[in-house]
Amino acid sequence: METAAREIGAERPVTPLDASDVERLERACADLEAPFACVDLTAFWANAADLTRRGHPRPVRLASKSVRCRSLQGSVLEHASGFRGTLCFTVPEALWLSGHGFDDLLVAYPSADRAALRELGALRARSPESRVTVMVDSREHLDLIEAAAAPAAGAPIRVCIDVDLSLWALGGRLHFGARRSPLRTPEQAVALAHEVVARPGLELVGLMGYEAQIAGIPDTPAGRRAMGLVIRALKRISRPELAARRAAIVAAVREVVPLEFVNGGGTGSLEATTREAAVTEVTAGSGLYGPALFDGYRDFQPRPAALFVLPVVRRPSATVATALGGGYLASGSGDRDRLPKPYLPAGLRLDPREGAGEVQTPLFGAPAARLAVGDRVWMRHAKAGELCERFNSLYLIDGDEIVDEVPTYRGEGRCFL
Numbered sequence: 001m002e003t004a005a006r007e008i009g010a011e012r013p014v015t016p017l018d019a020s021d022v023e024r025l026e027r028a029c030a031d032l033e034a035p036f037a038c039v040d041l042t043a044f045w046a047n048a049a050d051l052t053r054r055g056h057p058r059p060v061r062l063a064s065k066s067v068r069c070r071s072l073q074g075s076v077l078e079h080a081s082g083f084r085g086t087l088c089f090t091v092p093e094a095l096w097l098s099g100h101g102f103d104d105l106l107v108a109y110p111s112a113d114r115a116a117l118r119e120l121g122a123l124r125a126r127s128p129e130s131r132v133t134v135m136v137d138s139r140e141h142l143d144l145i146e147a148a149a150a151p152a153a154g155a156p157i158r159v160c161i162d163v164d165l166s167l168w169a170l171g172g173r174l175h176f177g178a179r180r181s182p183l184r185t186p187e188q189a190v191a192l193a194h195e196v197v198a199r200p201g202l203e204l205v206g207l208m209g210y211e212a213q214i215a216g217i218p219d220t221p222a223g224r225r226a227m228g229l230v231i232r233a234l235k236r237i238s239r240p241e242l243a244a245r246r247a248a249i250v251a252a253v254r255e256v257v258p259l260e261f262v263n264g265g266g267t268g269s270l271e272a273t274t275r276e277a278a279v280t281e282v283t284a285g286s287g288l289y290g291p292a293l294f295d296g297y298r299d300f301q302p303r304p305a306a307l308f309v310l311p312v313v314r315r316p317s318a319t320v321a322t323a324l325g326g327g328y329l330a331s332g333s334g335d336r337d338r339l340p341k342p343y344l345p346a347g348l349r350l351d352p353r354e355g356a357g358e359v360q361t362p363l364f365g366a367p368a369a370r371l372a373v374g375d376r377v378w379m380r381h382a383k384a385g386e387l388c389e390r391f392n393s394l395y396l397i398d399g400d401e402i403v404d405e406v407p408t409y410r411g412e413g414r415c416f417l
Contacts, residue, residue, distance in 0.1 A: 022344055024400040025307075025378070032402075034311040034376050035325050037387060038395040039072070039289070041403070043305035045080070047288050052082030054270040054300060055282045059084040061106065061263060064093065066285025068388035070100060071406035076288065077102075087263070087283045091116035093409075093416040094132050095123065106133045106160060106206065106263065110141050114148040117157075121149030124157060133158040133205055137181035139195055142202060151201030159196055160206035160263070163189055163249055165242040166213055167234065178212035184245075186252035193256040205260045207253055209246050210283075214239060214269040220296045243276050250278040268297055286384035292341040293330070293382050304343065304380055306387055306394075310361065312375045319364065320351075321371035326361035328390050330382035337382060344378035345371075389415075 029038065051060055060083050067073050076083050085104035088094040091113055094105040111117060111134060123130055136142060136159045151157050164181040168174070183189050189207070196204040214235055250262050262280045265273030267287035274282050286294065290302035310323035330338040340356050342348035345367035354362050363377060371377070381387040388394070392411035396404040409416065 025344075025397065026376075027400045028397045028402050029309065029395065032309075032395065034309045035391075036395060037306065037308040037391040037393075037408075038397055038402075040303075040305050040307065041396055041398045043290060043303035044072075044288055047290055047302045047305055048076055048080040048083070050300070050302065051267065051270065051284045051287050052080060055082060055265075055274050055284065058274045058279060058282045060270075061085045061087045061281050061283045063087045063108075063266075063283050063285025064097070064385075065089040065108075066267075066384040067288060068385035068409045069394055069406055070097070070409070070412065071404075072288075072394070073097075074102070084281070087285070090416045091120060091132075091134060093414070095119055096414060098123065098130060098132055104131050106208070107135055108208070108210075110135050110137060110162070112144060114144070117145055117148035118150070120157065121151055124149075124155040125152035128155040131158065133160050135160050135162050135208065136192070136196070137162045137183050139192070142195055142199060146199065146201050149201075153200075156201050156203040158203050158205045160208050160261075161189055161192055161196075161204065161253065163207065163209045163246070165209040165211045165246060165264075167237065167241060169237070178210065180210065180212075186249045189249045190252045190256055193253045197257055204253075204257050206263060207250060207259055207261075208263040209242070209249070210266065211242050211264065211269055211273070212266070214242075214266075214272065217268070220298065239272060243272075243278075246276065247278040267294065267302075271299060289381075289384040289387075291330075291382055291384045291387075292380045293337060296337075306381065306384065307343065308340075308379050308381065308387060308391070309376050310379060312371050312373055312377065313360070315371075315373060316362065319369050320362050321368040321375075321377075322360050322362045323377050324361075325359060326356045326379060327358040328381055328387060329356065330386055332383075340382060341380045342377060343380045348377060 062073060062076055062083050064073055064086050086102055088105050088107045091107055091111045094107050097105055120132060145157055149157050162181040163183045193204055196202050262278055263283060264279045265282035267284045270282050273279055287302045289306035290304045294302055310326050312321045313324045314322045316322055328340050332338050342363060347365045347367050349364045350356060351362040388408035389410055391408055393405050393407050395402050
């Protein structure tokens with residue numbers, strides 16, 4: 001049982017907090033009733049500075065999906081040197097943020113939300129200076145946008161072409177990366193660019209390519225050494241291929257129309273992407289919170305900033321402590337890396353059979369024997385912003401005190417996906 005239990009949990013330790021940090025967090029949150037979620041501002045702003053350093057000299061576009069807290073997003077854009085603009089995940093989200101003073105909003109994924117596109121068309125007609133840009137990768141997207149938004153003369157809908165930068169090898173039999181756009185070659189991108197230019201209701205302003213196989217896949221997945229060797233080998237092959245292909249695509253599209261921006265990268269690939277001359281901006285967001293999946297990268301290590309706290313509510317045996325709730329699973333492939341990770345007290349592990357449950361999460365490890373009913377455990381989500389779908393607010397900790405409680409998207413009554 002103990003051998004199996006080591007396969008799930010904190011088997012890859014992050015840089016631990018020292019005793020004074022643990023005491024600091026506990027003092028700050030002593031009066032709160034768990035479950036709750038919080039952000040350690042010391043770690044958060046250190047992560048923001050590290051992201052801008054890694055992305056330099058390119059500006060960093062903030063990925064809202066990875067934060068999902070309007071207050072924190074606004075603070076980063078206002079105070080973190082190097083951040084500029086927002087990468088949204090839906091058109092309704094972009095419209096909502098636009099109504100709250102956010103500008104330069106790029107929607108990362110194509111939309112089939114006709115009502116939202118209609119509202120976008122009305123926004124552009126009312127405020128032609130507004131900068132909400134939607135993503136396209138096919139003629140069907142163009143048709144849908146025109147039909148729904150009915151662009152007004154002189155206020156075209158801003159669009160960005162998304163190109164596929166995943167690795168295709170062995171005649172297409174090997175695919176490494178996310179299954180996103182069908183556009184993989186300069187010729188395909190140019191053909192769609194010509195389609196956009198031919199439509200007076202649309203304006204082509206940008207090009208995006210997300211190298212998910214570099215930015216979104218850890219170098220060393222927990223407990224799978226052989227898989228890590230394969231992933232790192234594929235990354236070494238993919239990096240130069242995608243950079244050369246992106247440069248060729250950008251050059252070809254710029255022969256059709258000038259581009260305001262070329263967006264690329266993610267938290268996991270900033271250093272490499274920012275060196276590409278064809279890229280004018282990079283994107284990051286998850287690195288602000290420092291979620292557990294990012295423990296598996298070799299070139300950088302964000303500090304755990306976003307945490308959630310669960311109360312111990314039962315002791316089924318002398319060696320097991322069971323916490324209330326905790327089943328906050330991350331999206332993706334459905335493997336054990338998507339489970340939340342016990343963080344403090346250090347040394348706790350999840351039960352490999354129960355994992356993290358909707359109503360209870362059993363915990364193993366030496367500290368479990370010392371936990372009493374009413375004690376608390378500190379956890380980390382596998383991803384970043386998805387944690388905010390579980391809590392209405394985030395407590396902001398500065399030093400050893402809570403300085404604010406800010407609503408998440410959920411706390412503002414917003415659920416965009």
